[in-house]
Amino acid sequence: MMKRPLFNRLPLIALTAVLLALCAGAALLMRRDAAPRSIARIAVDGETWREIDLSAVADETSFDIETPGGWNTVTVRRGAICVSAADCPDQICVRQGWLEGGLVPIVCLPHRLVISLVSGGEEEAFDAVSG
Amino acid sequence: MRFFRKMAALAAALMLMLTTTANADASRTFFAMDTVMAVSVPDAGEALLSACEDEARRLEALFSVTQPDSEIARLNTDGTVRLSGETETVLTCALEVADLTGGALDVTLYPVVRAWGFTTGDYRVPDDGELSALMERVGWEQVVIVDGAARVPQGVMVDLGAVAKGYASDRLAALLREGGVSSALIDLGGNIYCVGAKQNGRPWRIGIRDPKETADYVGALSVTDRAVVTSGSYERYFTAEDGTVYGHIFDPATGRPAASGILSVTVVGECGLLCDALSTALYVMGVDRACALLGARADVDAILVGDDGALWVTEGLRGAFEPMGPYRQATIHWIGEE
Numbered sequence: 001m002m003k004r005p006l007f008n009r010l011p012l013i014a015l016t017a018v019l020l021a022l023c024a025g026a027a028l029l030m031r032r033d034a035a036p037r038s039i040a041r042i043a044v045d046g047e048t049w050r051e052i053d054l055s056a057v058a059d060e061t062s063f064d065i066e067t068p069g070g071w072n073t074v075t076v077r078r079g080a081i082c083v084s085a086a087d088c089p090d091q092i093c094v095r096q097g098w099l100e101g102g103l104v105p106i107v108c109l110p111h112r113l114v115i116s117l118v119s120g121g122e123e124e125a126f127d128a129v130s131g
Numbered sequence: 132m133r134f135f136r137k138m139a140a141l142a143a144a145l146m147l148m149l150t151t152t153a154n155a156d157a158s159r160t161f162f163a164m165d166t167v168m169a170v171s172v173p174d175a176g177e178a179l180l181s182a183c184e185d186e187a188r189r190l191e192a193l194f195s196v197t198q199p200d201s202e203i204a205r206l207n208t209d210g211t212v213r214l215s216g217e218t219e220t221v222l223t224c225a226l227e228v229a230d231l232t233g234g235a236l237d238v239t240l241y242p243v244v245r246a247w248g249f250t251t252g253d254y255r256v257p258d259d260g261e262l263s264a265l266m267e268r269v270g271w272e273q274v275v276i277v278d279g280a281a282r283v284p285q286g287v288m289v290d291l292g293a294v295a296k297g298y299a300s301d302r303l304a305a306l307l308r309e310g311g312v313s314s315a316l317i318d319l320g321g322n323i324y325c326v327g328a329k330q331n332g333r334p335w336r337i338g339i340r341d342p343k344e345t346a347d348y349v350g351a352l353s354v355t356d357r358a359v360v361t362s363g364s365y366e367r368y369f370t371a372e373d374g375t376v377y378g379h380i381f382d383p384a385t386g387r388p389a390a391s392g393i394l395s396v397t398v399v400g401e402c403g404l405l406c407d408a409l410s411t412a413l414y415v416m417g418v419d420r421a422c423a424l425l426g427a428r429a430d431v432d433a434i435l436v437g438d439d440g441a442l443w444v445t446e447g448l449r450g451a452f453e454p455m456g457p458y459r460q461a462t463i464h465w466i467g468e469e
């Protein structure tokens with residue numbers, strides 16, 4: 001069987017190159033998505049209420065969240081988030097203080113509020129935290 | 132033709148890459164049993180995650196002390212109830228661990244815990260008279276199970292809060308395995324169950340929370356197919372007017388928050404229910420009694436953190452437990468060492 005001349009195979013080579021480039025691009029995008037960021041996800045009763053890029057917070061600022069169970073005041077600063085006040089009876093969420101890294105979320109059980117870091121340094125170290 | 136085949140193969144590979152990534156962290160977070168639960172299953176469908184959530188709520192409806200229709204609530208109000216097989220399993224295990232630990236785990240402490248305000252957030256320190264009256268109603272030996280029915284004397288109340296999440300983790304793990312899942316992580320408010328190994332075949336890496344600095348870690352534990360349950364008083368506690376800090380784990384002998392010299396207990400084993408029951412009991416027992424019990428058992432491993440910063444770790448975790456931060460310098464007493 002005669003080998004086909006190179007110019008007959010050029011479209012195939014070109015298209016393969018384009019597809020490979022697409023794959024590489026997609027992989028790069030995914031890698032960028034997986035890179036450590038500091039995104040805080042605020043969820044009420046399992047539903048995401050808001051996501052905040054903590055690395056983009058310029059000045060410390062506070063806002064209120066009204067949940068069916070009561071209110072929480074959330075304060076953010078660059079790289080960190082906390083519940084600064086709440087009308088829940090146990091105040092566990094307020095006592096937890098600033099969340100700056102790690103997998104342990106801020107939880108207000110009475111208000112079914114969970115603030116977790118979607119991606120951060122510790123995620124690479126642990127799959128979960130017991131305690 | 133060959134060209135199109137190659138194109139199709141490359142396109143398929145690209146699609147596979149993208150869909151795999153989209154499903155890579157399928158997870159569900161929900162509230163049940165008074166805690167936040169999260170189930171993470173690589174490549175799971177929504178149906179399986181929904182089944183896990185439904186299962187947790189079904190178990191909560193059986194075991195809850197506050198839902199008036201639950202088997203436990205009916206036992207507490209009527210003094211007797213016919214038990215489902217599952218409630219009988221959980222209650223029987225709790226009573227066996229009570230027997231094994233000399234009553235360090237007691238499912239009848241509920242009236243006392245309620246008086247201290249831990250069920251409502253309305254914290255207070257009951258006076259001695261009130262406490263001794265309430266302690267009359269405490270005693271796991273008063274719970275009788277005969278022919279599938281449970282009975283308690285009037286005023287005695289059962290609460291399965293110390294064991295329910297452990298059983299729920301076993302059930303969710305079984306549900307996922309039956310659904311063909313070989314790798315998943317179940318987190319029921321820090322009560323962890325690792326199904327299989329990670330997708331890449333490596334063990335799950337679980338951080339053990341530092342009871343002194345709760346944003347830090349005692350160490351990392353590498354496990355496969357195991358429950359990892361930690362008990363400590365550092366999360367639920369209150370500070371009284373005189374500055375005394377009271378934690379939420381009670382000593383059934385005194386009716387007061389346990390002060391055993393242990394700050395946290397992590398129990399590792401195949402049975403989440405047993406791990407959950409033992410973690411509470413060992414915390415109450417203190418180091419000496421806890422080590423004696425652990426040294427005689429092959430089915431569980433444990434890590435105890437003492438209030439002096441020392442660690443007690445069972446031999447079975449040598450190689451799997453890696454201390455971190457200040458605990459790298461801590462004294463480690465190996466339990467079961469010849």
